[in-house]
Amino acid sequence: DIQMTQSPSSLSASVGDRVTITCRASQSISSYLNWYQQKPGKAPQLLIYAASSLQSGVPSRFSGGGSGTDFTLTISSLQPEDFATYYCQQSYSTPRTFGQGTKLEIK
Amino acid sequence: QVTLKESGPALVKPTQTLTLTCTFSGFSLSTSGMRASWIRQPPGKALEWLARIDWDDDKFYSASVNTRLTISKDTSKNQVVLTMTNMDPMDTATYYCARDVTKGLDYWGQGTLVTVSS
Numbered sequence: 044d045i046q047m048t049q050s051p052s053s054l055s056a057s058v059g060d061r062v063t064i065t066c067r068a069s070q071s072i073s074s075y076l077n078w079y080q081q082k083p084g085k086a087p088q089l090l091i092y093a094a095s096s097l098q099s100g101v102p103s104r105f106s107g108g109g110s111g112t113d114f115t116l117t118i119s120s121l122q123p124e125d126f127a128t129y130y131c132q133q134s135y136s137t138p139r140t141f142g143q144g145t146k147l148e149i150k
Numbered sequence: 151q152v153t154l155k156e157s158g159p160a161l162v163k164p165t166q167t168l169t170l171t172c173t174f175s176g177f178s179l180s181t182s183g184m185r186a187s188w189i190r191q192p193p194g195k196a197l198e199w200l201a202r203i204d205w206d207d208d209k210f211y212s213a214s215v216n217t218r219l220t221i222s223k224d225t226s227k228n229q230v231v232l233t234m235t236n237m238d239p240m241d242t243a244t245y246y247c248a249r250d251v252t253k254g255l256d257y258w259g260q261g262t263l264v265t266v267s268s
Binding site for chain 1: 187189196197198199202210211212213246248250252253254255256258259260261
């Protein structure tokens with residue numbers, strides 16, 4: 044199985060900050076990397092697919108990058124509604140493994 | 151409009167078999183390229199992908215629970231069913247179904263919490 048490792052596990056930031064979350068795959072997954080946002084008590088929502096493509100309806104302050112084994116999710120200017128947990132997931136092979144999550148908290 | 155909804159028991163006893171149903175609308179699992187996946191999330195923990203079924207009836211399972219899982223579909227009812235045998239308290243989690251397309255899990259159900267306790 045491909046292991047996905049996110050860093051950091053948690054992050055404190057302020058409204059307006061620029062933040063970056065990283066995700067590393069245990070082997071090359073080309074650009075088969077997706078990012079999800081999950082708010083407490085809610086189902087995850089797809090933010091970015093194929094490493095850098097923005098899902099319809101997702102604000103442009105979200106962006107993704109990387110290929111191979113190293114990927115990033117960047118939020119250019121944090122808004123109050125962005126405080127949530129973020130997960131990466133590889134769709135290169137089954138099982139479709141997730142990272143352990145990054146909890147973004149208000150400073 | 152794509153929607154998915156999970157249903158099943160909220161409480162099961164250890165060693166029992168869990169059967170969850172995902173009822174969806176807005177797409178068909180008989181359409182080429184369409185898939186559906188089950189994912190679970192123990193309280194306060196990360197997401198864990200469990201199983202997937204494809205439009206052509208191919209099935210894929212997580213290695214960690216492979217021997218205990220069965221996924222199936224009823225295209226006439228727009229349903230996907232997940233069966234997990236020999237339930238254990240460690241299987242307590244919210245179980246989600248999601249539409250699985252090339253770009254990822256683009257639509258999710260609201261999830262259903264299953265507690266395993268005697």
